Amino acid sequence: MRHRLILNNITHTFEDGGIQRTVLNNLNLQVSEGELVAVMGPSGSGKSTFLSIAGALLDPKGGEVLLDGESVSDKNKQELSDIRLHKIGFIFQSANLIPYLKVEEQLTLVAKLGNMNKRKAAERIRELLDMLGLNHRRSAYPDKLSGGERQRVAIARALMNDPAVLLADEPTASLDASRGMDVVRMLAEEARELGKSAVMVTHDERVLPLCDRVLYLENGGLIERK
Incomplete structure (x- = not known):
């Protein structure tokens, strides 16, 4: 099984009041294509740091991140930006939609940033809106959408560049x-049907049965519990 996200021996520290604090300590993770992994842990355990490193937003102090078989360790800022645009789909707690863009325009913007040609972009937008049940909302602004609809648009946006x-x-x-x-x-369905590796940081225990694995971030490492 191909692993599309790999974190090898990730270590990260930061200074807190003049004291060096270790947040991640030789953390390892491999996520297979088609797999949704949940990561849980108490506040301050390093979940946000972990996700930022996995998404090439933050350089770890040690270790290596591989995205779709490619190491991001030696990339410059422009290369990292391109990797985030083309290889990573981010979905945040708040949908973070641009308030003055309609649903379709939110996706068109991502396509333009990724240099996708107009015909392919139009096909991809239609496909995603159909798949997520949003076609009837394609001309709606974010403030006219329900919370669930906004999150579905955020998922469509994350999937836009495949x-x-x-x-x-x-x-x-x-x-x-x-x-x-x-x-x-x-x-979970998108990960399985499209062969993506998905990681979700969550406190919501109700959704855990939908995940393939549940990991806990403790003492700087990930522990799997059955």
Whole structure:
């Protein structure tokens, strides 16, 4: 099975009041294509740091991150930006949609940034909106959408450039139980059907049965519990 996201011996520290604090300590993770992994842990355990490193937003102090078989360790800022645009789909706690762009325009912007030709972009937008049940909302602005609809648009935006890896940071935090389950079910389906590696940081235990594995971030490392 191909692993589209690999973290090898990741270590990260930061200074807290003049004291060096280790947040991640030789952390290892391999996520197979088609797999959705949940990562849990108490506040301050390093979940946000872990996700930032996995998404090539933060350089670790030690170790290596591989995205779709490619190491990001020796990349410059422009190369990292290109990797994030083409290989990683980010989904955040808040949908973070651009308020003055309609649903279709949110996706068109991502296509333009990725230099996708117009015909391919139009086909991809139609495909995603159909898949996520949003075609009837393509001309709506974010303030006219429900919370669940906004998160579905965020998922469509994350999938627009067909990334190898999906990273979600508390995607159900602002949703009720039913909508939260729908969003995570959608993430799991997209990972499995499109062969992506997906990682979701969450506190929401209700969605754990939808995940292939549940890992806990403790003492700087990831521990799997059955």
